[in-house]
Amino acid sequence: MTAAAKDRIRIALPENSMRYEQDSEWCLIDSQDGWREIRFHDYAELYTITGLYERVFYEILQCSSPSTVRTMLVDAMRRAGADIGRLRVLDFGAGNGIMAEELVKAGVSGVVGVDILPEARDAAMRDRPDVYEDYHVVDMAALTEDEHAALARYRFTGMTSVAALGFGDAPPDAFRESYNLVEDGGWIAFTIKDTFLSDQDPSGFSALIKSAISDGTLEVHASETYQHRIATTGDPLHYKAIIGVKKSDLPS
Ligand SMILES: C[S@@+](CC[C@H](N)C(=O)[O-])C[C@H]1O[C@@H](n2cnc3c(N)ncnc32)[C@H](O)[C@@H]1O
Incomplete structure (x- = not known):
């Protein structure tokens, strides 16, 4: 995936009033073929899309x-x-x-x-x-x-x-x-x-x-x-x- 394609991935998180156990958290991603849900613990899926792991965990959820x-x-x-x-x-x-x-x-x-x-x-x-x-x-x-x-x-x-x-x-x-x-x-x-x-x-x-x-x-x-x-x-x-x-x- 090119850098330009990577930037076009859209990520949506659940409303912050919705509570999940840490191993049930999820996001929606739209990588130009429609929105789909990925559980945070489905690492295989997250790793497959260039930059997605970093954007979700490090940029949005501030992992340190x-x-x-x-x-x-x-x-x-x-x-x-x-x-x-x-x-x-x-x-x-x-x-x-x-x-x-x-x-x-x-x-x-x-x-x-x-x-x-x-x-x-x-x-x-x-x-x-x-x-x-x-x-x-x-x-x-x-x-x-x-x-x-x-x-x-x-x-x-x-x-x-x-x-x-x-x-x-x-x-x-x-x-x-x-x-x-x-x-x-x-x-x-x-x-x-x-x-x-x-x-x-x-x-x-x-x-x-x-x-x-x-x-x-x-x-x-x-x-x-x-x-x-x-x-x-x-x-x-x-x-x-x-x-x-x-x-x-x-x-x-
Ligand atoms: C949350 S990720 C952390 C990745 C990396 N250490 C980081 O901080 O970004 C946890 C990793 O542990 C791996 N893992 C889980 N069980 C494992 C096992 N039994 N043997 C080796 N790796 C395992 C998962 O596949 C996953 O890639």
Whole structure:
């Protein structure tokens, strides 16, 4: 799609008096063949149209997660006297590469993307062809032995996961697998909606992350609740960003 065609896409959001759960939010788009509804969690559809993901989440709904994580990671590493130029990062739930672009700006030595959707890799190669050293289409919750071996070869010293955990997205097992692919002493940076860290959380994330912190598997260097984006109602959606150093594997 040309830039001119991209600019002709019209986007409509629900009235802000209509309330939806975050994984049921939607928009209408008109890309010259009539209006159609796309659920926000239908990432494959969003990625397929050049620029749509950025317009909906970053321009209209003011998503700030990748830049927040980059700033927090850079500051934490500077405080710890660690060299960001030595970081080889596994970007888990990579999408079309927005977090990787931030990491490259920060000066990491390399980023490998992983995402369950082939449409995400296609979009990353289309939109940000220079940010990834490599990009694997895999389900991190169900890696085959070959897929695991291929990723282990990179000997990652860092992992990022931005806006990819919970809901219909990645489950705790996928987080564990990504985390365990990082060498001990590597840097971990992730975001998760605050409700997934509450004591009432049934997803398993709260228990996994809280025990990793309390037993020293993850040494936290920075942690902040921030506005991830606004909902279609205009209300803020709060996430927590956690930056830390991996001390050992998460147990299965
Ligand atoms: C909201 S997008 C975030 C994309 C990117 N990190 C960003 O901040 O723009 C979440 C991504 O996680 C991916 N994802 C969900 N479950 C996954 C899994 N089990 N393994 C790998 N990727 C997964 C989705 O396909 C989607 O591209």
